[in-house]
Amino acid sequence: MTTEPQYSTQGFHWQPNKNLLLLSLCLFPLLIALGLWQLDRADEKQRILNQYNANQQASPAGAEALHSQTNLQYRSAWLEGELDANRRIILDNRVANGKPGYEILEALTVAGMEQKILVNRGWVPASLDRSILPQIEAVKGQVQFRGALYQTLGGYRLDDGITQAAEWPARVGWISAERAETLFAESFFSHQLRLDQDSPGALQTGWATVSVQPAKHTGYAVQWFAMAMVLLIMTVIANSNLADWLKQRRNQGQK
Numbered sequence: 001m002t003t004e005p006q007y008s009t010q011g012f013h014w015q016p017n018k019n020l021l022l023l024s025l026c027l028f029p030l031l032i033a034l035g036l037w038q039l040d041r042a043d044e045k046q047r048i049l050n051q052y053n054a055n056q057q058a059s060p061a062g063a064e065a066l067h068s069q070t071n072l073q074y075r076s077a078w079l080e081g082e083l084d085a086n087r088r089i090i091l092d093n094r095v096a097n098g099k100p101g102y103e104i105l106e107a108l109t110v111a112g113m114e115q116k117i118l119v120n121r122g123w124v125p126a127s128l129d130r131s132i133l134p135q136i137e138a139v140k141g142q143v144q145f146r147g148a149l150y151q152t153l154g155g156y157r158l159d160d161g162i163t164q165a166a167e168w169p170a171r172v173g174w175i176s177a178e179r180a181e182t183l184f185a186e187s188f189f190s191h192q193l194r195l196d197q198d199s200p201g202a203l204q205t206g207w208a209t210v211s212v213q214p215a216k217h218t219g220y221a222v223q224w225f226a227m228a229m230v231l232l233i234m235t236v237i238a239n240s241n242l243a244d245w246l247k248q249r250r251n252q253g254q255k
Helices: 018-056 177-184 214-238 242-253
Strands: 076-096 099-110 117-125 143-150 170-172 192-195
Touching: 018 214, 076 117, 076 177, 099 177, 117 143, 170 177
Parallel strands: 076 170, 117 192
Antiparallel strands: 076 099, 076 143, 099 117, 143 192
């Protein structure tokens, strides 16, 4: 009589659990969709960066080039004109280095242009007392301002409930060229001018082209796909005798 252990010749078979299968069928496509969404976001951010790099290499645009049919997003521009410090936009809830603050925008009148141009002078810290607005030194006279053209790309907008400026300066939750036309009751160019740090009138500047780099979105996508794969493996194990079958095969191989 042999004393060696006997192993079952039972093969692999399914033993499905309907509740677990239903849960997996719901979660698996969701995880795949989240991974694909992150890949789309990575592609979108990469297109933005490519556009930024291409337009930053172009020569600075002057007032005569603003109405051309070329893509002006992130294009360097040198514009000479006079800022309207009496009607100032204080853009609320702007954070820099973890500190709350505002961005300061003023309307620029350029000689020969019917439309005004919204100039973003940069960031200033906010007082702990919300009723105290920042005091900003005005830029007087005709000045050449240097910066990059930027058109709002959408995204989340804080509903501040403001339909018209009751007084100046006006503190608002969001701004675009279209909204500037409503607040100022004047026509505005489609892009604002974000000042370079060395431009006259510049405050604290330096805007991130994208909030999250493409590589980070790709990393998130890999995580979602990995979670989907783990879910698939766990589903197979939970709804079959796979673990016992593999153990049996390993033991038989060690005989």
